[in-house]
Amino acid sequence: MTVREIQEILSAQVICGEEFLDREVFSACGSDMMSDVLAYVKEQAVLLSGLVNPQVVRTAEMMDMQCIVFVRGKYPDDSIIGLARDRDIVLLSTQYPMFASCGMLYEKGLRGGAI
Amino acid sequence: MSLITLHYDVPGDDFTRAGEASGNVKTHLKKLGFNPTVVRNVVIALYEAEINMVIHAGGGEIDVEIDPDQIRMVLTDHGPGIPDVELAMQEGYSTAPDNVRALGFGAGMGLPNIKKYTDDMQIETEIGVGTTMRLRVDVPA
Numbered sequence: 177m178t179v180r181e182i183q184e185i186l187s188a189q190v191i192c193g194e195e196f197l198d199r200e201v202f203s204a205c206g207s208d209m210m211s212d213v214l215a216y217v218k219e220q221a222v223l224l225s226g227l228v229n230p231q232v233v234r235t236a237e238m239m240d241m242q243c244i245v246f247v248r249g250k251y252p253d254d255s256i257i258g259l260a261r262d263r264d265i266v267l268l269s270t271q272y273p274m275f276a277s278c279g280m281l282y283e284k285g286l287r288g289g290a291i
Numbered sequence: 292m293s294l295i296t297l298h299y300d301v302p303g304d305d306f307t308r309a310g311e312a313s314g315n316v317k318t319h320l321k322k323l324g325f326n327p328t329v330v331r332n333v334v335i336a337l338y339e340a341e342i343n344m345v346i347h348a349g350g351g352e353i354d355v356e357i358d359p360d361q362i363r364m365v366l367t368d369h370g371p372g373i374p375d376v377e378l379a380m381q382e383g384y385s386t387a388p389d390n391v392r393a394l395g396f397g398a399g400m401g402l403p404n405i406k407k408y409t410d411d412m413q414i415e416t417e418i419g420v421g422t423t424m425r426l427r428v429d430v431p432a
Binding site (some may be wrong): 201211212215225227229230240255263 | 306308331335342400403405
């Protein structure tokens with residue numbers, strides 16, 4: 177699935193990284209615990225989170241994640257956006273809550289990756 | 292003689308900057324052409340350790356030696372020390388305060404994650420003096 181498809185499915189606003197929307201992602205992870213993301217995510221993934229702070233971007237950076245979706249209408253501040261921009265990470269914001277967002281992407285074929 | 296040595300002073304008062312050193316090490320490793328699995332293992336372990344250093348010890352220092360066949364990391368802090376290392380190594384055990392949990396850490400996965408992603412992990416700790424963590428990631432031939 178491409179980042180653009182994720183954006184369309186979740187009716188998400190593109191916060192930054194418009195030029196990278198054609199990137200392919202192979203799995204998704206929904207979590208507000210960054211240590212869990214660091215422990216379990218393996219493949220090139222998109223991160224869905226209700227947490228808005230710089231460590232979300234840094235965690236994505238360490239895990240080579242292409243895209244972060246902030247759920248529940250959460251919106252990062254300029255410093256977080258700058259951090260993501262410097263690292264070529266796409267930031268999206270959707271009004272849907274975490275459960276619905278994950279469900280919508282799952283329904284369209286995106287999976288959580290190997291356990 | 293190492294291919295490259297890196298040194299970082301990690302500030303202890305600014306959680307938003309935690310991870311800068313790990314991100315910088317990642318950039319170096321990628322530039323040097325290490326395979327993505329090695330890069331990932333090093334940066335996850337180092338990032339968790341760097342976060343720990345900021346959360347629990349008020350910052351510290353990180354030294355990294357990069358060789359073609361292994362990456363060695365030494366993290367030194369002058370924090371309170373770890374009273375029971377065996378307990379701290381258990382998944383889910385955490386002493387992180389609520390403000391740290393609110394930032395997405397403190398799930399008790401830090402040390403287990405570090406062990407999982409490294410080939411060797413040594414912890415020297417003394418109460419009231421500080422902790423030194425030595426990590427090694429081998430590069431497969």
